[in-house]
Amino acid sequence: MAAVIEDEDSCVHCYTEVTRAITRVNCDEEFVCDHCVSLHYVRCDQCDNIYRYLSVADDSGYRLCEECAAASGYRECLDCATLVCERTRCHDCHSAIIEHWEEHLHWSGYQPEPNFLGTGPLFLGLELEINTPERDAQLCQLCNDQLAGVAYLKEDSSIQVGFELVTHPMSFAWAQQNFPWTLLDELAQRGCDGTDVGLHVHVSRDAFSGPPHVFRWMKFIYRNAREVQLLARRYNSHWAAFSPAERADVKDVCKGDRDRPRHLAINVQNSTTFELRMFASSMKPQEVQAALGFADASVRYTEQLTVGAILQNDGWSWNAFHDWANARPEYSALSRESEVLACAC
Numbered sequence: 001m002a003a004v005i006e007d008e009d010s011c012v013h014c015y016t017e018v019t020r021a022i023t024r025v026n027c028d029e030e031f032v033c034d035h036c037v038s039l040h041y042v043r044c045d046q047c048d049n050i051y052r053y054l055s056v057a058d059d060s061g062y063r064l065c066e067e068c069a070a071a072s073g074y075r076e077c078l079d080c081a082t083l084v085c086e087r088t089r090c091h092d093c094h095s096a097i098i099e100h101w102e103e104h105l106h107w108s109g110y111q112p113e114p115n116f117l118g119t120g121p122l123f124l125g126l127e128l129e130i131n132t133p134e135r136d137a138q139l140c141q142l143c144n145d146q147l148a149g150v151a152y153l154k155e156d157s158s159i160q161v162g163f164e165l166v167t168h169p170m171s172f173a174w175a176q177q178n179f180p181w182t183l184l185d186e187l188a189q190r191g192c193d194g195t196d197v198g199l200h201v202h203v204s205r206d207a208f209s210g211p212p213h214v215f216r217w218m219k220f221i222y223r224n225a226r227e228v229q230l231l232a233r234r235y236n237s238h239w240a241a242f243s244p245a246e247r248a249d250v251k252d253v254c255k256g257d258r259d260r261p262r263h264l265a266i267n268v269q270n271s272t273t274f275e276l277r278m279f280a281s282s283m284k285p286q287e288v289q290a291a292l293g294f295a296d297a298s299v300r301y302t303e304q305l306t307v308g309a310i311l312q313n314d315g316w317s318w319n320a321f322h323d324w325a326n327a328r329p330e331y332s333a334l335s336r337e338s339e340v341l342a343c344a345c
Contacts, residue, residue, distance in 0.1 A: 011036050044068055057083040058090040088134065104140030105163055108155045115149060118174025124295050125202035125273065126175075128165040128288065129156055129281045133191040142187075146180040158239075159197055169204065172296035173330065181285040194281025198239055199288065201295040202273040209303060211254040214274075216302040218254075218266060220316060221276075222247035225265070227318040230341050231294060233280040233287070240265045240277035286333050293334035297325045 010017050011033035032041065032050070041050040046068040054063040057074060064074065064083060074083040082090035116123060132139055143153055143165065151167040170179070208214050221228055225242040229235050236242075242265045253260065253268050260268050267275035279291045301324050309315035322338060325331040 013040060046072070055081045055083045057085070059085060094134075104137055104144060104153060106152060106154045108157060108164075110152070110154055112152065112168075115168040117150065117168055117178070118171025120169075120171065120206065121204060122207035122296060122299055123169035123171060123204040124175065124292055125169050126151070126165070126167040126288070126292065127198075127200040127202070129159055129162065129194065129197035129199065130165060130187065130283075131159060131162040131193050131195060131197060133161075135161060136190075139187065139190060139192065142190075143183065146183045150179060162192070162197070169202075172292055175292055176289065176330065181289070184283045184285050184288065188283035192283060194283055197281045198234070198237075198277065199279035199281045199291055201276045201279070201291055202270070203276065203295050203299060205272055205274065207299055213303050215250055215254045216305050217299055218250045219247075220298060220302050220305070220321070221266060222250065223316050224318045224321070228265075228278060228294075231290065231338060232278040233282070233341070234278055237278070239263050240279075242278075286337055289333035290337035293325075293331045297321075297328075297331050297334060301325070 009031045012030040013032060013036040016033060037050055041052060042054050042063055043050050044054060044065040045062040046064055049065060051065055054065060055069065055076065056063055057069070058077070064072070069075075069083050072085070074085050076082070077084050077090040077093050078088050079093040080090060082093070084090050087094070140153055140163070143151075147153075147165070147167075149168075150170075151165055153163045154166055156162075156164040167175075167179070208217070222242065229242070232240075234240065241261075241263060243261075246260065246264050246266075249257075249260075258268050258271070262269055263277070265276070265278045267277055269275075276291075276295055282288055298321070301321055305315050309320075314320055322335075325338075326335045
């Protein structure tokens, strides 16, 4: 309860000398008469002490002082002074953010006219699924500011709270030099992650010299499923299955068969791209660069893979591919990640 003083003194507001009970304000030990209390102060609904300003609890509507709020587990909303418990924003601010959040995201089926970046014909399209701590429009704005003309954000039903970052088609060299890689670090610092979501890389079909090249590329990936999944940091995912039946049916895909399941390690349903679906998402630039590097390097490696190299130098093997990629500085992220994950033998 507020301290009641039986004394003659002057009210700090009206300067009236009073002989009746006056109330001492806890925060700065000032005397205030009862009349001025009703004009200038509010009472904490828990301790009954008086203060000039009190925050209101979002769930109950109670006015609480700082000590009572802290003792009850309350803290201020991130965007206003309203008190919240077990959440970061009050109901009104949360509703406003969700509305603003949706303004920044395209619907899941959105497909703009592609903006080809770099020199082809081998272009890569990155789809990076990102979990966010909450539907914070500031995260969307951060991405859109740095990704203008390079990528856009979409809704994705496989992400509970978050979005999918989708790039326009990029050459690997262009991506290495121009994609805003520090954005991933910024997102990680703000609590975003890639837990239990995926990273997909689209590879342009025009990059292949013909059906034999497609055959060698797909066979190489399926023959090295263990090493590829180790690099991808994702094992036996039903979203990107390494199916023995699909490995056996590669020849049909090379003949133009696109009527295959979508959730395979290599999705062949698209008319202009193949989609590598096996990678786990990540906010670490080296891991994302390694995924793009593998997509680019695997296409280029299998293009020059001859029957002689396969028979005499074990050209199908992961070791042969790793040695080839390791000799090319542009795949340094792939080489480093392979070493970290013990893919290289």
